[in-house]
Amino acid sequence: MGAFHAMLSGIAQRITARFPDNSAVALAHYRSFKKVAFFDLAIIVDGVVADREQTIRRQQEAIRELSTPTLQVRERLLILPIIGLLDSHRAKQLTDTLLQAIRAHCAKVVVVDMTGVSTVDSKVANHLIQTVEAARLMGATAIITGLSADVAQSLVTLGVDLSRLNTMGDLQGGIEKAEQLLGYAERNTERARHLAD
Amino acid sequence: MSVPILKQGDVLIASVQAALTDHDLLHLKDEQANKVGYFRTRGVIIDVTALDVMDSFATRTLRNLAAMTHLRGAETIIVGIQPDVAVSLVQLGLRLEGVATALDLEEGLAWLAQPREA
Numbered sequence: 005m006g007a008f009h010a011m012l013s014g015i016a017q018r019i020t021a022r023f024p025d026n027s028a029v030a031l032a033h034y035r036s037f038k039k040v041a042f043f044d045l046a047i048i049v050d051g052v053v054a055d056r057e058q059t060i061r062r063q064q065e066a067i068r069e070l071s072t073p074t075l076q077v078r079e080r081l082l083i084l085p086i087i088g089l090l091d092s093h094r095a096k097q098l099t100d101t102l103l104q105a106i107r108a109h110c111a112k113v114v115v116v117d118m119t120g121v122s123t124v125d126s127k128v129a130n131h132l133i134q135t136v137e138a139a140r141l142m143g144a145t146a147i148i149t150g151l152s153a154d155v156a157q158s159l160v161t162l163g164v165d166l167s168r169l170n171t172m173g174d175l176q177g178g179i180e181k182a183e184q185l186l187g188y189a190e191r192n193t194e195r196a197r198h199l200a201d
Numbered sequence: 202m203s204v205p206i207l208k209q210g211d212v213l214i215a216s217v218q219a220a221l222t223d224h225d226l227l228h229l230k231d232e233q234a235n236k237v238g239y240f241r242t243r244g245v246i247i248d249v250t251a252l253d254v255m256d257s258f259a260t261r262t263l264r265n266l267a268a269m270t271h272l273r274g275a276e277t278i279i280v281g282i283q284p285d286v287a288v289s290l291v292q293l294g295l296r297l298e299g300v301a302t303a304l305d306l307e308e309g310l311a312w313l314a315q316p317r318e319a
Contacts, residue, residue: 099288100284100288103284103287103288104284106284106304107283107284107304110304110305110308111304112304112308134288134291134292135291137291137296138284138287138288138290138291139287140302141282141286141287141290141291141297141302142282142284142287142302142304143280143282143302143303143304143305143308144304
């Protein structure tokens with residue numbers, strides 16, 4: 005910008021030098037030149053801004069895709085780990101991802117792991133309940149796991165009715181419960197006991 | 202357009218093919234109620250895979266249908282609710298309480314085949 009300004013003033017000096025006795029003509033020349041120069045400048049700025057916006061959009065898209073993966077751990081059992089801040093936009097996207105994944109994988113149980121979520125407000129909590137209900141309408145059971153002490157406390161303080169939710173302490177508990185629902189025998193705990201001996 | 206009701210063993214399958222008017226829904230309810238008694242049906246499956254819109258009236262009618270079928274000694278399961286429909290139903294506060302749901306027809310049949318305490 006500074007260089008551009010310096011160039012313009014240099015040109016203005018030269019124009020006034022060429023028309024020393026007729027400043028009105030010099031001014032007219034300078035004006036028409038300035039119009040072209042600013043037009044150029046506008047095109048450059050537009051290009052830079054558009055390029056930057058495109059980069060930002062691409063990165064946002066990438067973040068969005070990264071933020072809600074769905075993992076299939078067993079036949080008909082999905083895990084949905086949520087990490088980071090849950091805002092209402094992301095919560096909506098979570099619902100969409102979850103429901104599409106249920107359809108795509110014919111899932112019967114979905115474990116939503118919220119270990120990586122540090123705060124939940126009432127709006128997001130409501131959305132979570134709606135997601136669980138929608139999953140039920142599609143014939144799948146949703147289990148919420150890993151609600152941290154802070155989140156649990158704030159939800160109870162907010163007075164959000166979470167009695168309809170199926171919650172477990174940690175991801176392991178959630179998966180064990182899901183296996184129970186899917187009818188897997190509890191052989192893992194047997195083996196764990198055996199290994200511990 | 203009326204909904205065809207198919208009989209498969211002791212299960213009745215109502216397969217909804219297109220968007221239904223309120224009149225069609227009521228007709229479905231009446232017909233289902235009659236057939237459940239007539240065929241001594243054990244289970245009723247309502248397949249809504251083809252529906253991309255479900256309003257409050259449809260939801261209420263289906264819930265009534267399920268309650269009615271229960272009174273006549275059979276169980277009802279609604280299968281194939283699309284993701285978008287599920288979201289909009291929940292957002293409208295229509296939770297289909299007391300009605301079983303499953304992902305698709307196969308799931309529904311498997312659910313009805315499970316033995317369960319009365």
